[in-house]
Amino acid sequence: MALDRKPTPNDLNAFWMPFTANRQFKSNPRMLVGAKDMHYTTAEGRQVLDGTAGLWCCNAGHCRPKITEAIARQAAELDYAPAFQMGHPIAFELANRIIDMAPKGIEHVFYTNSGSESVETALKLAIAYHRARGEGARTRLIGRERGYHGVNFGGISVGGIVNNRKMFGTLLGGVDHLPHTHLPGQNAFAKGQPEHGANLADDLERIVALHGAETIAAVIVEPVAGSTGVLIPPVGYLEKLRAITKKHGILLIFDEVITGFGRLGSAFAAQHFDVLPDMMTTAKGLTNGVIPMGAVLTTAAVHDAFMDGPEGMIELFHGYTYSGNPIASAAGIATLEVYREEALFERCAAIAPYWEAAVHSLRDARHVIDVRNMGLIAGIELEGIPGQPTKRAFAAFLKAYEKGILIRTTGDIIAMSPPLIIEKPQVDQLLDTLRDVLSALD
Ligand SMILES: Cc1ncc(COP(=O)(O)O)c(C=O)c1O
Numbered sequence: 001m002a003l004d005r006k007p008t009p010n011d012l013n014a015f016w017m018p019f020t021a022n023r024q025f026k027s028n029p030r031m032l033v034g035a036k037d038m039h040y041t042t043a044e045g046r047q048v049l050d051g052t053a054g055l056w057c058c059n060a061g062h063c064r065p066k067i068t069e070a071i072a073r074q075a076a077e078l079d080y081a082p083a084f085q086m087g088h089p090i091a092f093e094l095a096n097r098i099i100d101m102a103p104k105g106i107e108h109v110f111y112t113n114s115g116s117e118s119v120e121t122a123l124k125l126a127i128a129y130h131r132a133r134g135e136g137a138r139t140r141l142i143g144r145e146r147g148y149h150g151v152n153f154g155g156i157s158v159g160g161i162v163n164n165r166k167m168f169g170t171l172l173g174g175v176d177h178l179p180h181t182h183l184p185g186q187n188a189f190a191k192g193q194p195e196h197g198a199n200l201a202d203d204l205e206r207i208v209a210l211h212g213a214e215t216i217a218a219v220i221v222e223p224v225a226g227s228t229g230v231l232i233p234p235v236g237y238l239e240k241l242r243a244i245t246k247k248h249g250i251l252l253i254f255d256e257v258i259t260g261f262g263r264l265g266s267a268f269a270a271q272h273f274d275v276l277p278d279m280m281t282t283a284k285g286l287t288n289g290v291i292p293m294g295a296v297l298t299t300a301a302v303h304d305a306f307m308d309g310p311e312g313m314i315e316l317f318h319g320y321t322y323s324g325n326p327i328a329s330a331a332g333i334a335t336l337e338v339y340r341e342e343a344l345f346e347r348c349a350a351i352a353p354y355w356e357a358a359v360h361s362l363r364d365a366r367h368v369i370d371v372r373n374m375g376l377i378a379g380i381e382l383e384g385i386p387g388q389p390t391k392r393a394f395a396a397f398l399k400a401y402e403k404g405i406l407i408r409t410t411g412d413i414i415a416m417s418p419p420l421i422i423e424k425p426q427v428d429q430l431l432d433t434l435r436d437v438l439s440a441l442d
Contacts, residue, residue, distance in 0.1 A: 021394075030401055035062035038419060038426055040406065049405045051430050053419045056226055056258040057289025060338045061419040067288055067334040074330035083111070083323040091324030094332045098286075098295060101267040101336070105276050108303040111323040112294035115257035116150025118281035119220070121296045123154040124318055125279065126218035126251045132305045135249075139174055140211055142204070142219040142250075146180035148227035149220060149255050149281075158220050161228055176207050178219070182231050184381070188370045189363055190232070191356055197234030201241045213248035218278075220253040223269035227258070229413035230372050230379025238275045251278040251302070257294070261285030262339060262420050264375035265349030272375075278302055288335040293328035344420040348376050354424055358431045359416070366438045367392060377417050380434070384412040385442075392441060399437045405430055 012026040032048070034041035038061055040048040053059055060067070074090070081088040095109040110125070112118045123141055130138035143149065143158025150156075156164050157172035160180065165171060179200050187194035208216065223238060225231040245252040259269035260282040266272040270280060279302060283294030306315040322328070339345060352375050359378040360371050370381035385392050393409035400407045407430075408415045416430065 037061040051405050051416045051418050052408045053417050054289045056417045057284035059262050059285040059420050060288045061421040064338055066338050067290055067331055070330045070334035071327055074327045078326045081326055088326050090329040094329045097336050102297055103270045103276055105299055106297045107300045108298045110296040113292045113320055113322050114294050115283035116152045116155050118283055118294035118296050119149040119155040120152050122253045122279045122281050129302050129305050130217050137215055138217040140216045141175050144178040144221050146228040178203050181234055184370050192374055193232055193235045198236035198240055201237050204244045208248050216250050218251040218253050219245050222255045224259050224374055229410045230415050232372050232374045238273050242275045253279045256280045257283045262345035262348050265352055287331040291328045291331040348420040358427050365435050380414040382412045395441055396437050403433050405433045
């Protein structure tokens, strides 16, 4: 329902907003009150083109009738059912549908409610998997500098974004980090996968030599990193990580929270790069962002390691009240149907070359020092204002919103990830507006 007035700051106190400059926002709020397909409607009645699929999640665009109707139907039929020692059919149906579109070799689904919870679940599964197989010393977790794996303790521990870590004490012990793969000196303005940097995966051998493979449970990386500012894996990098982890009996977890469900033009990045991890963490696009839901996808080997012991025993002491929630499951099934019926992953792959050309046309735009892209993702790195990191990109974000496009920024990097239903004229609008915004920025 549309608000009939612009909210005033007095209305806004109670909600402590996440990842937001609260005081700045509340002094000049940016309120969205409606959405349809590629657009948001603001409280002032303006249309804003969604250049970010919400937060990388509304891959089919907004307020798709098939999804909203499935949610309404399910809410009236079976609103909630416990997932512990009880079941309901549609959570099973959705799991089968996810596995149908997952890479061959991925066979099981463990439901969560978010990307962060999927990450915690995968990290716990990794440690418990080794223990179940009699390798209980394998407890170490390896992440990567600049990695983003959500905001829970496991995720920020293996993650590598300083602002997300430094306020929260000692984090998890027994964590180490690979170097990040951002090499602007060698790879600036690369189209798709950059050429240089596969050798950075070899650092895992150093970490193995330091700690001993027999203490390491898993390596977790984003195949394409989004929230840290769009880092595309160098050619050969993921393959190397897979080879080294396999050699040392270490599980490889792909955090596919943003790459899952079509963002690269395949269902998952694992298929796009043809590298099979042992687990994949997902969320966001699973329900088109409409209802919170996440899922960890595992190989049979990971799952089967737990299916031991007496049959009446719980095999894994882990789960959430809302794991496989019926309404979320219904939203998931409807979402996957929309993706399939409209061939949205193929559509993403088809428009990706146009997107690539459009985003790289900003190469000579004011303040731009790098452009990176893959599928329907773009990162546009700006030269920061000396001594005032993030300020220029945030100013671009505010100006862009005023001019009718929604973008995201992280540090001094603009990230874009539009719904997969975007049309070429909308790509042009996004990039033309951004060029104007940048040319007017200090
Ligand atoms: C790679 C990755 N992992 C995990 C998360 C966290 O997901 P959520 O915000 O649903 O907890 C995100 C969110 O952007 C993400 O990009």
